[in-house]
Amino acid sequence: MSSPEQWTHPQPGDSSAATAAKPTPEQVIAGLRATSEGGADLVQLLTPEGERVDSPEFDRYVTDIDGARLRSLFRDMTLVRRFDREANALQRQGQLGIWVPLLGQEAAQIGAGRALRPMDMAFPSYREHGVAWCRNVSPQDLLGIFRCSDHSGWDPVAARFHPYTIVIGNQVLNAAGYAMGQRFDGHVGDDDGEATICFFGDGATSQGDVHEGFVWAAVYDAPLVFFCQNNQWAISEPTERQSRLPLYQRAQGYGFPGIRVDGNDVLACLAVTRWALDECRTGNGPMLIEAFTYRMDAHTTTDDPTRYRLSDELEAWKLKDPIERVRAYLSRNGLADNDFFEEIAAEADNFAAEIRDFCVNMPDPPPDRIFSEVYAEPSPVLEAQRAEYLSYLDGFVGAGER
Template sequence: MSSPETWTHPEPGAVPAATAAQPTPEQVIAGLRATTEGGIELTQLLTPEGERVASPIFDGFVSDIGAEQLRGLYRDMVLVRRADREGNALQRQGQLGIWVPLLGQEAAQIGSGRALRPTDMAFPSYREHGVAWARGVDLKDIFGIFRCTDQGSWDFQGSRLHPYTIVIGNQVVNAVGYAMGQKFDGKVGNASHEDTAADSDEATITYFGDGATSQGDVHEGFVWSSVYDAPVVFFCQNNQWAISEPTERQSRLPLYQRARGYGFPGVRVDGNDVLACLAVTRWALHTCRNGNGPVLIEAFTYRMDAHTTSDDPTRYRLSEELEVWRLKDPIERVRAHLTRTEGADQEFFDAVDAEADEFAVELRDYCVNMPDPPPERIFSNVYAEPSPALDAQRDSYLSYLAGFESTAGEG
């Protein structure tokens, strides 16, 4: 099963201000942060109750999103969450070596992933299953990574999604380098007017968590992108916990305000609001395509499950904190909006749930019967162009493996 085609969309809008005050001590209590008070800006278009909030800056970036598109976003999030829960269960049953849950972060990933053009490039970390879905990647390939039978065999150029990166923050410098290449190749800033962007213009987005903002690679990426105006969107999913380290032990200021120190704009968005994530990411990509990048987005969300299946979050965070964030569930707020405002009935929701259950069965059946990949696949997608040296290594390795087969036959 694959996701729907990437959307096309208008791109009006303007650059929002990136000013905010330092949070009060009360605001940085884990799980109880009052992000819309104390001068801290939080872009939100759908409240947790599903009510639409007007935004003079960002409404223009979702002017094409009606009831049908919102239903599509809802479907995206439900299917991705169901796949995530299946991955979690499969790991517990010994079918996967490990699983990295995205529970609670569906809106940040689907909203930003759906904002991308087919020609934009995305550099994920290891939790971006929703982004992979939005880019048309078969989630079976994601399961293969965590079953240790694959290294990510999807079509990187076709999907424009880089392989998962396990080293914390490393994908950021790769993304900046790619974005610099887009600029050097003349794929940025070709529009005749700043309010528009040429169809041929491209941008790059890279994903990382709040913990990665303490890594040197991320700050190196900030420096280089700022100096060269690289068309890259830094999408930080602040899920409040870097494994067991809370955000307030990593920064005294909201993470999006760090952009000011590097000379480019930053904005904080409600990471549980799929519509706001879509709008803000479209704006940021538009800014980058016009040659005014980079941009930092802090998606303020929450990791509702463990860091990975090897983690026990009950050892370091309170159950009360989790309950506070359950009330902000990204899927439930879209469901509430569709029910109250867009006329969605129980038949629609039941159909999506049934599709999600079928999807989970499909993923499970594939996972438990997943074949080992051919040995030569490890040599694929290493270089952009064929390499005689790599070809020689592949031939040598296959010859080595063939020697075992001939020896076994003689016995």
């Protein structure tokens, strides 16, 4: 059996990591601890203890983040987490068909989301509730997807935020095509240019769509930031089972830069994403960001993470909580007092109550809702399917009451 070092950091010529059937729990934990801080190349501006770290390269991208802006980022993360926890509870109580938690990934999403400019475009997977918040997509609009009553409740063109993509990695191809269009239409080349960002997880990097998106973006020099939230687990498989190298280094094979950032550090995520978007909008091509973070909850509410990971792994990452490190920094530097934190906590509770009331009282859509707004123009095939489905429903007792 291979050693933990071979499993997580195989050297050229090593074959044991590739031939080992499955890592032991001890190897998985050893691998996590070996990379728990993301390695020497990790960009970090705020430590887990809430201490500011100087970065000659990236400090200039957060010079506008004063006490007020940092308190706003804290509020963003707190409210998004509260929404996530309430939606998780609503699913357990039968109000949602499924829920995809983001617990632990708030800094990565809020940092990246707040780095976007109004004309930038974002392509999410199905976990980017924090990015949706930053793009002014109402959390209530997200609930229809997981209640299975709507395709998406927002205008993606107006919000500059694409509908959620359920198929793993498919949004990367969509984003690559959109970013290619930005270049073809001449929206790239100066500081006022546009850029696109695409979000996906570490598990998606094993999908062909992601690699095809890398190829197309590189060949056409598309203004596209690939934002990988490496939360350590692709459902039940650790990252070490998917890649011999850190994920950000994969960008080298496609000819564009890759960088690893502390995904639990909202300042670092904001700075690095601003840098990458600026590089893209000014014509310097695609970038890959690996946000090194951790999924604190299940993959979805259909998943049981206790079957494949150990509790001490979770406990270790609780010490790196993205919200608590901002709280510590604000408190230590006199930028927020207890009244502020209590005010945000109360706002979060009221917000959760609004979410619950909205979800519980959501009206059921009419049966033909599934056929509406599928295509921009009427489709004879779709209309025939609609008529056949409604005729089928009319055959049931009490159908006239619907």
